[in-house]
Amino acid sequence: MTDTDVPSRPKEGGGWNRQDAAAAPFRLLQLTDLHLYADPHRRLLGQDTRLTLESVLGLARARHWPPDAVALTGDLVHDELPGAYRFLRQRFDALAIPYHCLPGNHDRLDLLVGHLDPAAASALRLVTAGAWDLLLVDSTVPGREGGHLSEHVLAGIADHAAAGRGRPTLVFLHHHLAPIGSAWIDTMQVDNGPAALAALARHPDLRAVICGHVHQDGEQVQQGLRLLATPSTCVQFLPGSPTFALDPLTPGYRWLELHEDGRLDTGIERTDAYPEALGPATEGY
Numbered sequence: 162m163t164d165t166d167v168p169s170r171p172k173e174g175g176g177w178n179r180q181d182a183a184a185a186p187f188r189l190l191q192l193t194d195l196h197l198y199a200d201p202h203r204r205l206l207g208q209d210t211r212l213t214l215e216s217v218l219g220l221a222r223a224r225h226w227p228p229d230a231v232a233l234t235g236d237l238v239h240d241e242l243p244g245a246y247r248f249l250r251q252r253f254d255a256l257a258i259p260y261h262c263l264p265g266n267h268d269r270l271d272l273l274v275g276h277l278d279p280a281a282a283s284a285l286r287l288v289t290a291g292a293w294d295l296l297l298v299d300s301t302v303p304g305r306e307g308g309h310l311s312e313h314v315l316a317g318i319a320d321h322a323a324a325g326r327g328r329p330t331l332v333f334l335h336h337h338l339a340p341i342g343s344a345w346i347d348t349m350q351v352d353n354g355p356a357a358l359a360a361l362a363r364h365p366d367l368r369a370v371i372c373g374h375v376h377q378d379g380e381q382v383q384q385g386l387r388l389l390a391t392p393s394t395c396v397q398f399l400p401g402s403p404t405f406a407l408d409p410l411t412p413g414y415r416w417l418e419l420h421e422d423g424r425l426d427t428g429i430e431r432t433d434a435y436p437e438a439l440g441p442a443t444e445g446y
């Protein structure tokens with residue numbers, strides 16, 4: 162598929178499809194939990210996840226385009242096969258937008274590194290984004306659905322703080338650090354969440370910690386840290402549900418404007434509808 166195949170939508174609102182003054186912020190998109198398959202005929206809960214990704218990209222191209230970079234925050238594939246990573250690489254290379262990947266619990270890190278983003282081999286990496294620093298964290302634990310922030314990662318984040326760069330900073334990771342109030346998902350959060358939060362809260366320039374994994378929009382403050390969660394580009398989970406349940410809300414993405422003066426503007430956009438009927442929740446996940 163080529164870039165020109167992205168469906169177009171009418172331009173709406175005050176998005177990025179315009180030329181701004183010289184002091185434009187760094188414009189970032191977060192896409193998460195794509196759950197792609199190597200086999201284009203497979204479905205996740207009734208959804209062709211390639212098609213839902215296309216619908217999200219179409220919306221982004223109408224509202225927030227071009228971004229300066231895209232963060233892809235895990236569960237990039239669902240079947241842990243090379244073909245899904247190769248598809249994603251071809252798709253994003255065609256967009257000609259820099260993209261940065263980190264793994265989720267459905268990813269195979271070796272395949273992600275080998276077929277999509279070699280830089281993802283590092284459990285903690287620094288990406289500069291205009292006047293800001295982005296810290297991309299691997300929160301996965303092989304063989305487990307839940308996450309963990311290792312001593313290595315926490316020490317690296319402390320080193321970044323101690324370096325005194327004085328640049329506003331965002332942490333991106335797959336798993337959520339604090340419960341979101343949905344028991345089945347909260348069994349799969351970072352298992353050392355309070356300790357990790359305490360460590361991150363000591364970073365003087367950290368403006369927000371942004372995750373995927375929970376397939377829903379969320380925002381809370383814990384230990385003074387702003388924690389943001391972002392909808393999936395495919396199916397959504399019902400907020401507050403103690404057991405697995407689908408939310409009929411549509412796929413989406415997060416946009417972020419990183420201003421030179423340290424201000425962060427961010428929000429969620431969702432598509433108007435699913436491309437195909439949503440499957441029964443009884444299929445599980």
Ligand SMILES: [Fe+2]
Binds near residue numbers: 196375393
């Ligand atoms: Fe996911």
